[in-house]
Amino acid sequence: MIVLFLFVQIGMKIFMKNKKTTIHDIADELGVTASTVSRALQDHPRISDSTKEAVIETAEKLNYQPNNIAVALRKGKSNILGVIVPTADRNFFASIIRGIEEVANDAGYNVIICQSYDSFEKEKNNIKALLEAQVDGILASIAMETVEHSHYEKVLKKGVPLIFYDRVNESINASTVVIDDFLGAYRVVEHLIEQGYRRIAHFAGQQHINIYKERLRGYRQALRDHDLPIDENLIIESKLKIESGKNSTQKMLSLSTPPDAIFSASDYAAMGAIQVLKERGVSIPDDTAVAGFSNESFTSLVDPPLTTVDQHTNRMGKFAAELFLEQVKAEEGNFITRKTVLKPELIVRPSSLKEK
């Protein structure tokens, strides 16, 4: 009885776990050594065709799958790429991730995605986890909260390729890929001016973040270049959420002479503006135009569809991944850090298009 019981137990275990097969199992099966199997699988020239065939055949028979962890340990290369993203559930970043993955996967890399939720602490933890996972490189967009960058310096010191996208920090000697936020903002404002708007407000983001600083700069420059006055009352800094957009819009409407156009540095705040304007019965775009930034997916769906700036996020992700690959390839030689700047694209939609 007991014997029977044990038998059943063991039987189950064998059935259930089906022990992952290794090159040794293949070697045993064929009466060769593991090194021969390893070489055969790599199509090494010194292995005879007959054994290669045999190896491949039994590998399939045993349903062999290489253990990448062992390979990683031996080769000192994990084939894992770490990506740090403030939050993956915004279209902007999701699309960048997609771009990164397309390139990375094709090159044989797996991608680990970490979200910083814009928190400094989380970001530090992410870096730590990624380094411990022995990633071959890190692509990061700096968290809003982050003001001190020693954790990134540590990455460089370990010799791990580091590339920043979108939110970068100039003080760190790493390759970057960003879009030209200045130009994007400039084009939006220029478009509004061409449409005949003259009092253009700007919902600005927090100015310690380079992208928002640049957008404000583009706004100012466009006004200046078209000989329009810059009214500081028309510039409001906020966190650019929907709610902040609503608040800012209310403030604008209570001005003695409200703006006739709103250029928000974020689509979300622009959305808030649209909502408030509609509530108040202000016609868009006839009374007031609205434009956003980022081409979030909802912008084409709202009413009226929102003029915005596309940042070619997918391409941005691809670029970042390619920069990484380049860096890995050039590893032995001294590679040069590169700054890539992508041109944004103005997307004109009805929210700023006056019927003529």
Next chain:
Amino acid sequence: MIVLFLFVQIGMKIFMKNKKTTIHDIADELGVTASTVSRALQDHPRISDSTKEAVIETAEKLNYQPNNIAVALRKGKSNILGVIVPTADRNFFASIIRGIEEVANDAGYNVIICQSYDSFEKEKNNIKALLEAQVDGILASIAMETVEHSHYEKVLKKGVPLIFYDRVNESINASTVVIDDFLGAYRVVEHLIEQGYRRIAHFAGQQHINIYKERLRGYRQALRDHDLPIDENLIIESKLKIESGKNSTQKMLSLSTPPDAIFSASDYAAMGAIQVLKERGVSIPDDTAVAGFSNESFTSLVDPPLTTVDQHTNRMGKFAAELFLEQVKAEEGNFITRKTVLKPELIVRPSSLKEK
């Protein structure tokens, strides 16, 4: 001269690569063995407090970071969780991922996300890549195209925990977490009936996918329970993209007696319906109500805001991850596969709310 050159080279290398430090380095520094260091770092009781202290101190001094790959190899556990998702850039999945990550990270797991883009081939490749990466488990939502499931059976055979979320397949013996699509649909339709709508159309999804089948079933049942006739002309199957929603709506409008409400199995198709209805000057919700499914983020932003069903995606992700953790813990014993069904929540918004 040559000597000098070599020196510089070596100097640079040391400077640049800063060789990752291992427990052996720590051991050498202190004149003990690596095993002692390893145990010290794990707070093993057989190591004296004094050495523990010394080890921790020099570990910090040398900026030591454990090599998880080596640990993984030794322990046969990678602490990596693989997630397969049709596409990460939809709110629904992004939010699930977020839920998964929250739980998984807390438990010390890294998460690798793979996108199948709803392709069968890609899904198979993803599985292969994840297995080769030696993930400790796989959470998956089955791709639209997938009709054959042997690649998933392989996962089970290898003894790798497998959990399905949202899109499941009953024939595979794995734990699942889904929402009650039947109930969600039922509630939407019931709500529409309560609002006084009588000819309710349904934009259905492809019926080989269980969630869409369930939604259709819920739709039918609700009508039946309220003694309303089921008109097959009011049921259109499509891929539920925005475009298909538009097409379906046009077909509906050309019926001799068009519906007075549209319940779409997806928010995207519902969005298409809204656009066409507005174009045609059909008032929503007075003439025709519209309701969707999934609570995509844009649904609250469009005009009119869209009635839909929230699937508690974040919670769903968390549940899936927790199921995985449970399974790992119970590993040695025979764990029982569990089917978890979450209750969806009806979100009523103006697109179906008649002013009374």
Next chain:
DNA sequence: TCCTTTTGTGCAATCGTTTGTTCACGCACT
């Protein structure tokens, strides 16, 4: 026939950790 290549494999070390076992030492107890 003898020597040199070439060809096909095996041997063993290695990547960085973990962990079962062994071992030396010191202390207490009889």
Next chain:
DNA sequence: AGTGCGTGAACAAACGATTGCACAAAAGGA
């Protein structure tokens, strides 16, 4: 003094794959 035991640390074998080197057999050349 001899025995026994608890402590603290070293030894060595893994985990699965890769790879420089050694080495035998076959092939080719003189």
